[in-house]
Amino acid sequence: MYRISNILIIALLAVAVSGCSTVRELQIFEQEVPREKLNLSHPEAVKMEPLQWVIITSENAEEVFAKLKEQGKDPVLFGLSDKDYEFLSKNFAQIRAYMIKQRQIIDQYKEYYESEDEKTEK
Amino acid sequence: MFGSIKIAMVLIMLAGAGGGFVYVKNIKADLATSEANNLKLEQSVASQKAVIEQQANDFKKILEINKDLEKTNKTLAAEFAALDKRFNKINGRGEVRDLGDLAVKRSESVERVVNNATKKAMRCVEIAMGAELTEKEINATLKSEINSECPSIANPNYVPYK
Numbered sequence: 001m002y003r004i005s006n007i008l009i010i011a012l013l014a015v016a017v018s019g020c021s022t023v024r025e026l027q028i029f030e031q032e033v034p035r036e037k038l039n040l041s042h043p044e045a046v047k048m049e050p051l052q053w054v055i056i057t058s059e060n061a062e063e064v065f066a067k068l069k070e071q072g073k074d075p076v077l078f079g080l081s082d083k084d085y086e087f088l089s090k091n092f093a094q095i096r097a098y099m100i101k102q103r104q105i106i107d108q109y110k111e112y113y114e115s116e117d118e119k120t121e122k
Numbered sequence: 123m124f125g126s127i128k129i130a131m132v133l134i135m136l137a138g139a140g141g142g143f144v145y146v147k148n149i150k151a152d153l154a155t156s157e158a159n160n161l162k163l164e165q166s167v168a169s170q171k172a173v174i175e176q177q178a179n180d181f182k183k184i185l186e187i188n189k190d191l192e193k194t195n196k197t198l199a200a201e202f203a204a205l206d207k208r209f210n211k212i213n214g215r216g217e218v219r220d221l222g223d224l225a226v227k228r229s230e231s232v233e234r235v236v237n238n239a240t241k242k243a244m245r246c247v248e249i250a251m252g253a254e255l256t257e258k259e260i261n262a263t264l265k266s267e268i269n270s271e272c273p274s275i276a277n278p279n280y281v282p283y284k
Contacts, residue, residue, distance in 0.1 A: 004130045011137035026159045028166065045253035048244040055233040057226045082222030085236070086209045092243055093205050093271070097198040099250040100275060104194055108187045 037114065042103070197274040205271075239271060246272035 054077055056064045065075045080088060211219040225232040246269060249255065255276065262268045262277040269276035 004126060004133075007130055008133060008137070011134050011141070025155050026162050028162055042252050045248050045251035047253075048248055051237075051240050051244070053233060053236045053240060055225045055229045055236070057229055059226075060229050082220070082225060086221065089209070089239070089243070090202070090205060092247075093202055096243070096246050096250050096272065097202065099247070100198060101191070101194060103250065103252065104191060108190070112183060112187065 039114075042106070194274075201272060201274060242269045242271040245269060246276060249275050 054064060056077060056079070064077070068075050068077075209219070209221060213219055221232070249272065255278070258267075259269065259276050260278060263279050263281070265280075265283075267277075268280045273280050273282065
């Protein structure tokens with residue numbers, strides 16, 4: 001009787017072992033989280049105030065100050081030498097160039113990232 | 123005795139048949155899983171290819187952007203050099219232009235030139251900040267019509283003579 005039960009146990013174990021699966025299903029996780037759009041617009045362009053340069057020399061000084069008084073302006077001028085005027089002009093040009101470059105870089109960033117978003121949204 | 127051996131044999135055969143059935147069933151399940159895995163791997167390869175293609179497009183775009191920025195830098199550098207040249211122009215006698223000396227001798231005309239240049243420079247700042255171009259600025263093609271301080275941004279239709 002014991003022999004028969006032993007044989008049965010062995011047979012069941014054989015069946016159980018042969019039933020073990022060796023191939024497992026692959027698990028791939030994908031989760032796409034859409035990035036929030038920044039959508040910042042450029043600040044509004046400023047309207048610049050007009051400036052008036054006055055050239056004053058030892059010869060025309062009296063005339064210039066008289067003209068200022070005539071126009072109801074204080075008889076005072078904030079001066080620059082010719083070299084300093086050149087430096088001011090060049091500084092101004094460099095600031096302007098910097099603004100142009102920055103604006104272009106911002107536009108390119110916007111186009112690079114946000115145009116792709118628009119494409120994928122379609 | 124023989125009766126129990128027979129029963130045992132029949133049970134073993136039944137167990138063997140059952141085991142075989144389960145084995146085949148598992149093989150089939152494994153095959154189905156393998157097929158599903160293959161499909162996932164193929165999809166994975168396809169999405170990897172799409173990523174590589176996207177990266178290639180991105181690199182291309184980055185190169186184009188850098189090229190554009192480089193072009194702008196060169197144009198602005200040329201405009202700055204033109205400004206420097208206006209201040210330090212060499213006259214017919216081989217001397218460097220002296221703005222101060224000119225201003226002493228011809229105060230009114232230099233004042234007019236300086237004020238015009240300032241007005242143009244102010245307009246350049248407005249354009250650099252994003253102000254819209256006027257019709258006059260857009261249509262300017264002659265040197266006498268342009269904003270000489272920043273023609274690259276103020277006069278898109280002006281082609282400088284080289």
